[in-house]
Amino acid sequence: MGETSALTTPEILRIVGAGASGAILMALGNGPLRTKELTERVRGYTPRTVYRYCNKLVQAGVLDRHEEPGVPSKVTHSLSEPAGRELYELVLAYADASFTRLPDGRIDSHAWGSLAMLAELWESGLIEELTLGPRSPTELTRLGHGLSYHQVNRRAGLFALGGFLREDVRVGNRRLYSLTERARRGMVLIAGIGRWRRRHVVAKGTSGLSPREAGGVLRTALPLVALPDHGGKSLGIEIAAVGGKGEADAVWAIVQPEGSVLSCEGPLPEVDGRAQGEVPALIDTILDGPHNGLALDGDEHLVRACFERLHSVLWMTWPDVSTAAAEGVADGDDSPELSYG
Numbered sequence: 001m002g003e004t005s006a007l008t009t010p011e012i013l014r015i016v017g018a019g020a021s022g023a024i025l026m027a028l029g030n031g032p033l034r035t036k037e038l039t040e041r042v043r044g045y046t047p048r049t050v051y052r053y054c055n056k057l058v059q060a061g062v063l064d065r066h067e068e069p070g071v072p073s074k075v076t077h078s079l080s081e082p083a084g085r086e087l088y089e090l091v092l093a094y095a096d097a098s099f100t101r102l103p104d105g106r107i108d109s110h111a112w113g114s115l116a117m118l119a120e121l122w123e124s125g126l127i128e129e130l131t132l133g134p135r136s137p138t139e140l141t142r143l144g145h146g147l148s149y150h151q152v153n154r155r156a157g158l159f160a161l162g163g164f165l166r167e168d169v170r171v172g173n174r175r176l177y178s179l180t181e182r183a184r185r186g187m188v189l190i191a192g193i194g195r196w197r198r199r200h201v202v203a204k205g206t207s208g209l210s211p212r213e214a215g216g217v218l219r220t221a222l223p224l225v226a227l228p229d230h231g232g233k234s235l236g237i238e239i240a241a242v243g244g245k246g247e248a249d250a251v252w253a254i255v256q257p258e259g260s261v262l263s264c265e266g267p268l269p270e271v272d273g274r275a276q277g278e279v280p281a282l283i284d285t286i287l288d289g290p291h292n293g294l295a296l297d298g299d300e301h302l303v304r305a306c307f308e309r310l311h312s313v314l315w316m317t318w319p320d321v322s323t324a325a326a327e328g329v330a331d332g333d334d335s336p337e338l339s340y341g
Helices: 002-006 009-017 021-030 035-041 047-059 083-098 109-124 126-130 137-141 149-161 181-185 187-200 211-224 279-288 300-315
Strands: 063-068 074-079 165-170 174-179 234-240 249-255 261-264 273-278 295-298
Touching: 009 021, 009 083, 009 109, 009 187, 021 035, 021 047, 021 074, 021 083, 021 109, 035 047, 035 074, 047 063, 074 083, 083 181, 083 187, 083 300, 109 126, 109 149, 109 187, 126 137, 126 149, 126 174, 126 211, 137 149, 137 174, 149 165, 149 174, 181 187, 181 211, 187 211, 187 279, 187 300, 211 234, 211 249, 211 261, 211 279, 211 300, 234 279, 234 300, 273 279, 273 300, 279 300, 295 300
Parallel strands: 234 273
Antiparallel strands: 063 074, 165 174, 234 249, 249 261, 273 295
């Protein structure tokens, strides 16, 4: 796929979230368009801007450009098959669940821009530390990512403004940051891009996310789940690299008495339910719901209920999330589940 071989998950998020890229993807979802038609569909951007971002998407292997000879020449753009079509379907499903739309049906540019912020949050490593609870800027500075206290503090403030972190001032003016529901729900897009990379970018027999990254997705998203019928139980999910080539990871979680699920440090000496499998099986389970790719042990009903609820909550419609201002946690409604192939 040309230059896609070099694209990381954050880079793909930035490409889709930059400028007119997201709007171009949406415009081409129903079929190829001539250049003039495309610029008319992608409102709010100059033709030159649309051309520029079309070129970026072509270079990324997401769009195909067909030029018919003549004076003037006729240029048509379309989603590449199958890679561009699959990325479009993923982004559309995520947008339908997590973005609000303008009165004319378009997605607000601030919503597309939030994908770049999600990329930055994922790439920074801050998510991994915050999955286990609130942290102060000082604690986040100790992660070994090479960022100074000032840089961490500034980024945390920007993530809070974007609605991905929540700032809480405790006794003694001690500031703590924690992940919002918006950040946790963004993990379905990370997982989806991981699968897209597995299918279209990385070498055959490898996966688009490492076991550690897949574990990070799961640890971050699990607190969205409530299992009131399983209070007091615990889970362990072991994630292996494809073919055993690479370091494995494990995710541990405890169901609180009222049913909320919390990721925790492990290993736990004993768990009620256990799942084991390679990264692709875990990612497919997160995106599509439980299937036979994972080996289950112990309380299988607990494990299946956890993954079923996780899939449901990640894809259900969450209102009013496309603004750039921090809004705290919003509760999703019980809209029909979404899935993509």
